[in-house]
Amino acid sequence: QSSVIDVTELYVGEHPAFTLPRAQRTTLAVRRYERDRSWLEFSRSFPTNVEVRVVQSYSADQPPSNARGGALSYEVNHSMILLPATPMMPRLWDERVGFISVARTNYSRDFQGVRPEQYVRRYRLEPRDTAAFLRGELVDPVKPWVWYIDPATPEKWLPYIEAGILEWNGAFEGAGFKNAIQVRRAPTPQQDPKFSLLDARHSVLRYVPTTVRSANSAGDVVDPRSGEVLRAHTNMYEAVAERMRWQLLSQVATAADDKRYRSSRLPDDLMGEAIRYVASHETAHSVGLPHNQRANFVFPVDSIRNPDFVRRMGHSGSSVGRTRFNYAAQPGDGVPPERRMGVWDRWAVYWGYRPIIGAKTPESETATLHKWIRERADKPWFRFADAQFGMDEEWDPYRMTEGISADPVEAASLGMKNLKVMVDSLLPWLLREGDDYYELETHYLQALTQWNRYAEHAAAAVGGSWTHHKRYGEPGLVYTPVEPGYQRKAMKFIDQQVLATPSWALNPNVLRRLEHAGAVERIRAYQELAVQRLLNHARIARMIEHEAFHGAATFTPTQMLDDTRAAVWRDAQAGRALSTYRRNLQRAYLAQSNHLLNIADNTGWSPPRSGDLRVGSDTDPRLNGELKIAQSDIRPLIRDQLKLLRGELRTALSRGVAERNTRIHLEDAIVRIDRALEPDAR
Template sequence: MKNVLLLGLACLFLTNQTLEAQKKNKKKKSQQETTAPAKKPKNGIKSYTEVITKDAKTDDGIFKVHQVNDAYFYEIPFTNLNQDMLWVSRIAQIPNGLGGGYVNAGSKTNEQVVHWERFQNKILLKIKSYVNVAEEGKAIRNSVKVNNYEPILYAFDIKTFSKDSTAAVIDVTKFFTSDVPAISGLSARLRKTYKVKKLDGDRSFINSVKSFPKNIEVKQDFTYVASEPPTEGRAETISLQMNQSMILLPEKPMQPRIYDPRVGFFTVSQYDFGSKELKADYKTYIRRWRLEPKDPEAYARGELVEPIKPIVYYLDPGTPEELQKYIKQGIEDWQKPFETAGFKNAIIAKDAPTPEEDPDFSPEDIRYSVVRYVASTTRNAVGPSVSDPRSGEIIESDIIWYHNHLRSYRNRYLLETAAANPSARTLDTPADEIGEMMRMFIAHEVGHALGFPHNMAASYAYPVDSLRNGAFTQKNGIAASIMDYARYNYVAQPGDENIRFIRQMGPYDHYATNWGYRYLPEASSPAEEVPTLDQWILAKANDPVYKFGRQSSRFDPQSQTECIGDDPVLASTYGLKNLKYVAEHLPEWTSDQTNDYTDLEELYGELLGVYSRFTGHVTTTIGGVFENLKKPNQEGVVYSAVPKTQQQEAMRWLHKNVFNTPDWLLIKDALPNIDHAGYFETLRSVQARQLNALLSFDRLGRLIDNEEKGGYTAYDMLKELRAGLFTEAAQGKNVSLYRRNLQRSYVDRMQYLMTEEDKGYNYSRSGFESKLVYNINTSDVRALVRGELETLKRQLNAVKNNGSTLSRYHYKDLIARIDKLLAVD
């Protein structure tokens, strides 16, 4: 019995031990299950719910965008892979002074075509170029591809796949919070200027990501550590907000229109390696909006038809109330030229929607074109646009107006028109006239955004004296196009009546709009459009009103910035008459009214600039070459020198109005109140500007060309210039202070021609190919300069002991300078 009891107790003990061990093992196993690291998913790809958790906030659009806490994910459908998308980087908010005033909220910092591509378990964001192309299906397309390998902007790991396995999910957080140069708001130049050290990750973050049916908009707040920031220097910080727009480009590009240099358009270009030519065919297309008629049959009958998608511009919500109507008018002034092309209501101005009307509206959103009003002291405005490089189709544009630019317009209005225009003789320009200036300036910038560059020949279309005719100017304005730099009528004289002083739209604007935008459905390719387009040009070819002139005012008197009328000498004669009247009354209209010299000082400085422009228009005539763009089936040549008699007249004019001291510029009631000294240098600098322009390598090269043509030659010009500059030596007269300065400037410039090499200019913009570069040492330049200096030395030696003490000192100094220059080492 005792043994049985002991056995029972032992079994009970063992049973308890077993049960306790089982409990401990179960508890241990449970702890292991909750604390042991999870097994890594195959290939690093997790389940959808592990990545896009129940806490995710999802925005559905072209891609689904998920926000999980501070992380952002793109869910990219496989159907969107390898599709062309336009990526545009803009500054959304900017610190004061960044970029010296020419960078602002809305400034585009980069524009590139990208596409998303899968490689194994990664999604690659690649930059795509359309510089080199070949038609699909041609063998050479393979060669184009392998010789134009696309750079990878970023590589993303695939985190998971969508529940239906039709899309890949990637984490874009690091990409949008890193300092990626291709989408940055700070260029290498700005980084160097402000000594930027790095992006501060703790102060940089994603502000918002919004997905729409065809685009995604991302706002990033970036803070950089910088030793010399533009403002708040002690903070050593630059903060700005960027907006990244990614928009799906049309699957089928718009049919391009082939560029013709006889009609002005901005362009996109490609090298077509699939061409039948014996080389890569360089193709250039115009940049324009896609306008297609809602009713093609009515359009074909010649009726005005609304476009399927009109061009819409929104006003910046920060636009001053008093200017809004003028900005809208400037935008919609282009409706009439579009009617010439067959479209009604083709361009529309709208107020920006309120947050209640559209909480997603943003001026940086690439779906919207906006007239941005920038609170900046910069005096400028621009009209950039974003286009599809495959076809030239303009996708979006922003007009940027800087607040202080209105002051520039007021000042120019006073200086250039006040002699004949009493309402301009004030610092308080009437509001309706300021509004009209704003309207026309916006129309000019909208023209750029529609694809039109400057047409500098439009102001040469009208005879100078017609600009003094009230009926003519009211009907035709002062230039044949709003795209010229012809802001004001400075030709009209006191007593001329009913004059229009402010520019307006012209006949060329209608012609160019029709040429670029008229819908031609019967043409199935760009090449098939050319015969029709060519006929339209030929029909207007001999009418200067429809001439396009590139911005090449270095050599063509027809295409000069700020010039009006078809005779620069006559126009500048009228302009100087007016400017002398303004100079005489400038204190009366400024400081006498304000009891302050600030405006007088500002306007005096700008008056010198106006004087330089008027005289520079005449300088261009000397060594000038007319450029009349044409094809071989048109009569005449493209380039022809300005007639000798006109160049000689221009030289006489310069001696009379520039080199013979223009002492009327030294306004006796102004200078003693705005500067303590330096009047002689003020005058010398405006004279030397035209002197140096005459004595330039490229002008001398063009004049040398004329020797065999019987035209005005470099020898003729140099001889007449020297004779006019040194009349005192020829006539035995004393030399005044201002003439002494001018004569020394002449010898200095001749030294430049003798010793410097012409390095030329690197123009990167179409229409600026006007610099002549040639071998100076083997040309006649140095021989001509040496000959003129030796002739001048003989002339000065004959009079060096005559005249006043200062005149004798001056002559001996010039002789010493020439001797040193001509000395043989």
């Protein structure tokens, strides 16, 4: 006997779980849900899932397009999926390895209270022949992981996408499985009318014709009881090829032996290799691997400039970290530019997928899993740490995105050499007679983005700490301050490559083909960011704490602020003529100093999270207290810098400044300092 349940209103009515969430309603200024303009598009059933697609309409004051119409509609797909009758045995997540996970709360009576708990997300791979597995032989899984490639995918990219997905079979062999992943080309409706990419039994790579310059992937259907990935889904967006071209030109083209990279249109074999890397990277997320930034920063610079080393180990310990290509390689090094699965990737798959025969519960696996980690703890390429984003959170150079090598500052210096050659060569590399300037503009802007990334990498070292996740019983601490010498090296890079006027980016033969004005403000904005990073409340607060713990053995906030003042104001202190760019930089310094001195404490600033993934600073008890700038050393330190600067500028003016704009600027700077020091005297 079966039942018929009317779910029309569940999907088409205004049920809070199936309509726009509150945050989006606020952003779009939604007034009401329009039931009479919403409808069921289709409903399809499969052996383990039901797919329902509806169109939902709303009246809104700020729709994303056609604002005058005051309405918006969304096409929404809902999936209802049957979970396995027998859940897979979970594997407990560990911050030292760092799988993508599912969270739950453990109410067990084995300890007092409740605890957050996480299971790793992974596909269910079980050995078909357990006896052979125990003998050390590679075995087939009971159920291999079959991927289908969208029939809309261009034929020329199919071999590269297939190779990218299948690359992970090498990692699964390390865990004891052969033929773990299979790839098939999905049939068209004409070839097989019963096949559908909506069927939840199929993992799918879709090729999506959009302007999004990216790709994304995950186990999009996961059993919350166990972390089992029931279905994975990758979107390969058409425009990702353009993003690859930007990065290859700015990071690879200068040093590559293959001069075909120096073009606005790559040959199919070079672009195919880039697409293979994207497919491999996204498949890793479906496997369960997150972006491991730590694994990007494990090999010395001289190693990643050695072609034999790179062919054997790659330029990074992981292809899943948010970094792309080897920008440290120099012309003549002969380093291959291809990106491959790394040593951390193989290790993470081993740790997450290697069966522990005989274990009946997640807890019974713990001793073995810990043993595997500790056996590898002294090698940096087996470590995990996630990414840091935003000025307040940039405190570990080894957790920055888009960076490489055990010496990211040295790598950035080498990257700048390549970048300057690239920008100087944009016209001959990109343009042919009759071309418009679209490619010139986009690659020039990408070069500035790359410059800003190098600036971020160096700034993270200043007042920063290294992260090495450990558990009790392992020697050493989790967080250790960056060495003072390395912090000074980072400051020198910022002085010479970031705060110095970037003449390489100011070629009128390029810029006056793109715009009649804008370069001065563009450089001002980037250099303002650099000043704000150094004179950042969270950075100074960390340095104050480092000094409190380590005294003169660390790079103190006073030393950092003295160096920053010297880097920004050196020419002014000497009475030399100042360019427009330099004057803008100095005004940015004064604005940020005034912000810290008079404005910042109006709202509650919180320091960056501790980084402890088991006890977050937003839970009780709080690991960090709220930072009160007015009650810290920050304001006295900034006030001291402004007083010193005012004296230096007065001395420079007293000696005579011949250039008029410079003299006007220095006089104005003193007025701004006076107002910052005594805001109530205006």
